[in-house]
Amino acid sequence: MADSPADSPDYEHKVLDCWRESADHWQHLISHNRLPSRVVTNPAIEYAILSHQPSTVLDVGCGEGWLARQLAAQGISVTGIDAVASLVDTARQQDPLSHYHCLDYDALPGPLAEQHFDLAVCNFSLFGDASVRKLITALLAMVAPDGHLLIQTLHPMSACQGDYREGWRDSQWQGLDAAGTTMGEAPPWYFRTLAGWLNLVRQAGQLVRVEEPLDPQTRLPLSLLIHLSPLKQECNKQ
Numbered sequence: 001m002a003d004s005p006a007d008s009p010d011y012e013h014k015v016l017d018c019w020r021e022s023a024d025h026w027q028h029l030i031s032h033n034r035l036p037s038r039v040v041t042n043p044a045i046e047y048a049i050l051s052h053q054p055s056t057v058l059d060v061g062c063g064e065g066w067l068a069r070q071l072a073a074q075g076i077s078v079t080g081i082d083a084v085a086s087l088v089d090t091a092r093q094q095d096p097l098s099h100y101h102c103l104d105y106d107a108l109p110g111p112l113a114e115q116h117f118d119l120a121v122c123n124f125s126l127f128g129d130a131s132v133r134k135l136i137t138a139l140l141a142m143v144a145p146d147g148h149l150l151i152q153t154l155h156p157m158s159a160c161q162g163d164y165r166e167g168w169r170d171s172q173w174q175g176l177d178a179a180g181t182t183m184g185e186a187p188p189w190y191f192r193t194l195a196g197w198l199n200l201v202r203q204a205g206q207l208v209r210v211e212e213p214l215d216p217q218t219r220l221p222l223s224l225l226i227h228l229s230p231l232k233q234e235c236n237k238q
């Protein structure tokens with residue numbers, strides 16, 4: 001864990017550097033189903049999205065695009081963004097119907113300023129501290145007034161590794177080697193407690209509901225899945 005808050009800006013920058021270094025490795029892990037928890041968390045996020053019956057979805061940090069493809073196959077118009085060019089290229093090649101942009105979260109709304117989405121989703125794509133606060137606010141402004149923002153992230157109970165204090169964590173690929181790919185340094189991430197997540201999202205939007213998809217074997221939560229909507233505008237009472 002980072003020792004002082006002064007370390008944070010460096011960690012924020014390091015996240016994307018690590019994703020760029022690890023893009024091949026990540027593609028290999030996803031395409032060879034090397035992440036066992038995804039058997040639970042992939043259907044959980046798809047089901048959560050479909051429960052809102054969106055026609056248009058913004059997939060934020062779309063990676064190689066598996067989720068965008070799943071949604072597009074169901075007739076949903078999907079826009080994916082990710083800052084790693086090789087991942088965006090893979091997503092685009094496999095899914096000519098959807099729209100992909102190579103974009104850092106910092107640049108939002110950027111080229112998407114004129115659009116409103118029924119739903120925006122961040123599936124295991126939030127790593128930072130202050131940057132995540134800023135991004136959630138930006139995304140809630142990009143969804144329709146009756147739209148939703150969904151966030152799926154590692155569940156704090158299973159991700160805390162015996163230390164429940166908030167702060168930056170270094171991470172490892174933990175046995176997730178992938179033959180023939182360059183295994184870059186695993187990206188650091190900012191650990192938030194359950195209270196930390198809930199307080200963070202409630203500052204920016206309206207909390208709709210929270211889910212905790214379980215590992216069927218251990219019966220412990222694998223992820224935290226948060227449904228948010230934009231804050232309702234107060235009517236001017238005269």
Ligand SMILES: C[S@@+](CC[C@H](N)C(=O)[O-])C[C@H]1O[C@@H](n2cnc3c(N)ncnc32)[C@H](O)[C@@H]1O
Nearest residue numbers: 019061062063082083084103104105123124125
């Ligand atoms: C764990 S992967 C998840 C990918 C995908 N959502 C999925 O479910 O497989 C995280 C993704 O977030 C992207 N990402 C992280 N920080 C970003 C940033 N600041 N701007 C754009 N993309 C970012 C990474 O490039 C990576 O593709």
